[in-house]
């Protein structure tokens with residue numbers, strides 16, 4: 001199954017369109033390809049979407065073709081394993097739900113971010129340092145369901161600054177669209 005865009009996707013998409021102009025973009029966990037295509041709409045100069053779900057890669061290629069988005073590339077990668085370049089903008093709408101009964105960590109990796117839910121986000125931020133150009137930024141969704149403040153503390157320990165660009169309060173959670181960038 002491939003993640004269908006939801007409130008988190010639309011919140012991030014809005015900021016991706018605003019901040020992509022002239023940038024070389026990596027869309028981590030591309031899913032349907034929504035953020036990669038948003039980067040194209042926003043005027044990115046090159047875009048690579050990656051996902052560890054092979055079905056997501058097939059679907060995002062199909063969606064981009066159907067919707068007429070040319071020059072957007074997609075390939076399989078588990079986090080940065082198959083990535084070997086640097087980018088100006090790295091986007092991630094991560095799986096952020098905590099593990100709970102009814103969810104299966106092996107199967108539901110579009111949703112579950114680990115035992116507490118924020119583990120994939122923290123590991124992503126740790127690895128992303130190597131793939132960011134000078135002045136590069138990360139746009140990532142965080143959720144009140146998986147201790148965003150722990151993510152921010154880790155980010156600071158990895159030498160990122162961060163800024164919450166927008167908060168979206170829903171019935172059961174608050175979503176944060178967050179910009180991370182490396183301290184000089």
Ligand SMILES: C[S@@+](CC[C@H](N)C(=O)[O-])C[C@H]1O[C@@H](n2cnc3c(N)ncnc32)[C@H](O)[C@@H]1O
Pocket residue numbers: 003004005006008009012028029030031032033034035050051052053056077078079093094095096109110111120
């Ligand atoms: C919440 S969905 C977001 C999908 C899409 N980007 C959006 O905004 O709607 C999270 C995506 O991350 C992918 N993902 C999870 N763990 C990953 C990993 N270790 N490496 C690459 N992609 C991963 C999932 O397969 C899923 O497509």
